[in-house]
Amino acid sequence: MPVGRVRKRVPAAFGPAKFSSVNLADYAHNSRVKIITDERCTGYESRAHPERPARIAKSLEKLRAQKELPVSWAEPLPVEDEIILRAHSQAHLARLAQPEDFDGDTPAYPNIAEHARRSVGGALAALEAARKGESAFSLMRPPGHHATRDQAMGFCYLNSIAIAVLQALDGGAPKVAVYDFDVHHGNGTEAILLHQPRASFFSVHQHPCYPGTGSRNVGNNCFNYPVAPHTGRKEYRSVLAHALEDLKASKPDLIALSAGFDAYARDPLAQETLEAEDYYWIGQTIGKLAIPVFAVLEGGYSNDLPVLILAFLKGLDGR
């Protein structure tokens, strides 16, 4: 995997262990979106399961071939158990090493613990890039936002974004907000970040839908925006905008995106109506906030995933 040169300058006020309010608008515009990936994340699949590595392989291919958006590439960072254990129990980590299915949606693939750890490493690398003022996207499998402290569920084994958020808080980020636009409720992220006073969680998702949670706000830091199946595009987008306004009002120093592309009109797993330009709009709206941001891929099961990811990244980069 070629590792691209980083062209963005790092502001002098930026310290290695602390976050500061990095204004992305200050950066030269010929900078790139950094994509973090490891092709081994496409190395497991099951015929009976809707997760298809070909969608990721094709997304990588499209991103490598396109000329419109300069991107740089990086690999996941190695991850210590100590970091994972901020979000998960020791028993869950031990269970992950056992070759037994968790449930019908979450099979025990060979080496799934390694794949899941690499996926966490992708989120951590994306976080590190965001610390340096780059827009970063971890394009890895498995996804993570359903995994709770003690449980793998819904294609998810470890919760990459929650681990990265806890790492950011530990590294000195004053306030971190998660914006989860995957069409399924990020129940695991909510469960892990609930009552974390410096973290907040904003999730827009179809309800009723998997896993059936997310119909109301929880605690004083988890905000849910359920959308009925078959909601029109315009209305869905207004809910996304409302959630983003609430996120903005929380004045975060860092935004973590659970980027799912399964509210797409032709996604086989949900019944929503978004189009590629809506993902462009999400990226653009968040990019304009001028707050450091990193994203991790959560979902998206249509063959159009490569187009949706590129649209989102172009929006984020302001192109």
Ligand SMILES: [Zn+2]
């Ligand atoms: Zn999803």
